Amino acid sequence: MSEPHGVREYLLAFADDEHLMGQQHTEWIGIAPFLEEDLAVSSIGQDELGHAALLYELVLDLEGVEATDPALDALAFGRPSDDYRCCHLVEYTTSDWAEALVRHWVYDTFEAMRWKLVAGSSLPKLASVARKALQEEAFHCRHADALLDKLLAAPEARKRILEALEVVGPLVTGLCEPVEGEAEAIRTGVAAGSTTDLLAPLQQAAEERFGAAPVNSLLDHGQNRRTTRSADFEPLLARMREVFDYDPEAIW
Amino acid sequence: MTRSWATMEDFEAFLDDGGLVEADDPMPDAYRQAVFAFIEMHANSELMGGLTERDWIPKTPGLRHKMAVLAKTQDEIGHGHLLYMVAADLGVKTRVEMLEDLFAGRSRFHNVFHYRAVTWGDQVAIAFLVDAAALISQQAVFKNCSYGPYKRILRRIIAEEGFHMRLGEDRMLRIAEGTDRQRLMFQESLNRWFWPALQLFGPDSESDDVLLRWHIKSERNEVLRDRWVQRFVPMLQSYGFTIPAPDMRWDAVRHRWDVGSIDWEPLKRTLAQGGPDSSRRIREAADNWSRTAWVRAALSDNGAAANGAGNGSTSTGGS
Amino acid sequence: MRVYEVFVKKDGRNEFRHVGALEAATDELALVLAREVYLRRAEGDRLWVVRRDHVVAAPGDFVDPNADKPHRHHDGAAVAARRMAARQSPS
Numbered sequence: 001m002s003e004p005h006g007v008r009e010y011l012l013a014f015a016d017d018e019h020l021m022g023q024q025h026t027e028w029i030g031i032a033p034f035l036e037e038d039l040a041v042s043s044i045g046q047d048e049l050g051h052a053a054l055l056y057e058l059v060l061d062l063e064g065v066e067a068t069d070p071a072l073d074a075l076a077f078g079r080p081s082d083d084y085r086c087c088h089l090v091e092y093t094t095s096d097w098a099e100a101l102v103r104h105w106v107y108d109t110f111e112a113m114r115w116k117l118v119a120g121s122s123l124p125k126l127a128s129v130a131r132k133a134l135q136e137e138a139f140h141c142r143h144a145d146a147l148l149d150k151l152l153a154a155p156e157a158r159k160r161i162l163e164a165l166e167v168v169g170p171l172v173t174g175l176c177e178p179v180e181g182e183a184e185a186i187r188t189g190v191a192a193g194s195t196t197d198l199l200a201p202l203q204q205a206a207e208e209r210f211g212a213a214p215v216n217s218l219l220d221h222g223q224n225r226r227t228t229r230s231a232d233f234e235p236l237l238a239r240m241r242e243v244f245d246y247d248p249e250a251i252w
Numbered sequence: 253m254t255r256s257w258a259t260m261e262d263f264e265a266f267l268d269d270g271g272l273v274e275a276d277d278p279m280p281d282a283y284r285q286a287v288f289a290f291i292e293m294h295a296n297s298e299l300m301g302g303l304t305e306r307d308w309i310p311k312t313p314g315l316r317h318k319m320a321v322l323a324k325t326q327d328e329i330g331h332g333h334l335l336y337m338v339a340a341d342l343g344v345k346t347r348v349e350m351l352e353d354l355f356a357g358r359s360r361f362h363n364v365f366h367y368r369a370v371t372w373g374d375q376v377a378i379a380f381l382v383d384a385a386a387l388i389s390q391q392a393v394f395k396n397c398s399y400g401p402y403k404r405i406l407r408r409i410i411a412e413e414g415f416h417m418r419l420g421e422d423r424m425l426r427i428a429e430g431t432d433r434q435r436l437m438f439q440e441s442l443n444r445w446f447w448p449a450l451q452l453f454g455p456d457s458e459s460d461d462v463l464l465r466w467h468i469k470s471e472r473n474e475v476l477r478d479r480w481v482q483r484f485v486p487m488l489q490s491y492g493f494t495i496p497a498p499d500m501r502w503d504a505v506r507h508r509w510d511v512g513s514i515d516w517e518p519l520k521r522t523l524a525q526g527g528p529d530s531s532r533r534i535r536e537a538a539d540n541w542s543r544t545a546w547v548r549a550a551l552s553d554n555g556a557a558a559n560g561a562g563n564g565s566t567s568t569g570g571s
Numbered sequence: 572m573r574v575y576e577v578f579v580k581k582d583g584r585n586e587f588r589h590v591g592a593l594e595a596a597t598d599e600l601a602l603v604l605a606r607e608v609y610l611r612r613a614e615g616d617r618l619w620v621v622r623r624d625h626v627v628a629a630p631g632d633f634v635d636p637n638a639d640k641p642h643r644h645h646d647g648a649a650v651a652a653r654r655m656a657a658r659q660s661p662s
Contacts, residue, residue, distance in 0.1 A: 330611070
């Protein structure tokens, strides 16, 4: 509770990204292009939800609240929409597998860099979560790359993927946009640097991967801010809360 | 070891003696077809079960809870995968042919997955009642299964189903100990799912059932069904739920619950793809499959034959 | 897609065991996917995937003659009987 408010904001934005990214992966189980891929996408989803749970636990730690399931779920599902700090990339709802794959690549490539920023965190628990997450992220990236290696070499698939990049690309700036608390997090050694600085390496990685950069400029974010919610968010949150809303007293 | 059987009598004597058939054995064609059809239906059911559950996965109440549920459904799809691989090695249909038959409504899957989970309570009822019914059936197949590759993957499947049973029971208990609204929700789910789950075992086995004779099944349908009834009726009653079987009675002589006469019409309808959710389930699965055809086409671009050796003659056969 | 056979070993325990098969477009995808299909609960910590069309398989009767080589087994019961006899007879 003595920790500065900014660190909480910083962790919350990270947790919300992981939570919603994991949520998006859950939508693909059973309907991925082939059975082995159903299993892979489900594992990646479980990993991201797991990261979210650990990050929300850290937020509860800062608040001095025990991380029981109800406390954690109140934080993950029970906040007013305006309090969420996720980026629009993870709110974006799509049933197009090319878009889902491109997002998966962009998000996990960024995420691996983001975890490195906190791998030496002054919060020991965050540093230890980062070590676990980085191990997992290496596999997420490897999975996305293994698919893209093959798909980008096939003309029809390549066309679909580059079209998907056009849709997903404009959302990438918001991924790198820091929350207000980041300055505080850097000052207290919770994080080693700003996510803003990850934009250039992400852009470079994307150029190498796709031969095209999805990101124009950080200044281009327009409505794409962590403090505003995109149109996809409300229906998504309602879907996630449907069972909770059936009986607010219940423990499931 | 090379084996060949001059006559069906020789083959059946081998099976009766506890013999295990491998993919590259020269098994009688009728046996090959029967084993294949049985595994294909099991595979289809695992996959369609996963699709029944997927309707509710994104809505799972709780972050850690969602991870556990996702891992469970992942296992079910994984079972489908294992079974399709083993079935394909029998050389009757390729994996793609099996999936395309399923999505075209040309092949069968278990009756219960022709129903829709309309509440979260249904999701829990499936994990608890339906998975238990499936597990009872699978254990009986495993016990005495004459087809080696199937028996070996059943060991893995049954071990994973054990995790699912505990998850399902834990979620059911939370509801049983929960609020009135929760208990009402689950009672309604029980009303919807009790009979379909019971019918999963099928009508009483025929006396000349080849699946029994060839040791693909090891116990009669009615025996397995009764095992499920004797286990779940008292358990559900002890948690204060009502079994939706008005003619059910306690047989004090045999010390058993008797659920009364069973209406098999709903089961027959599902077998003809006429269940309450059959057409939506199949149509959506087919749509999703066709929307990702471009991915499979691109990944198959190396021109390699889809299934390697057709009848698994180079398969090392599991362990 | 190609069929790959999957082998798994738990450190310090047993030989590599065949656990099943999967379909994948490349060796790299086969490895990545095998982890999800067969090792979700760390059922092993070493993994091989082998293209099925690269497996050199012996025909079914290849080993049969070696099932009948009793001289390679040195019957334990016979040796035990002789040992017993030797101990009981005065030297």
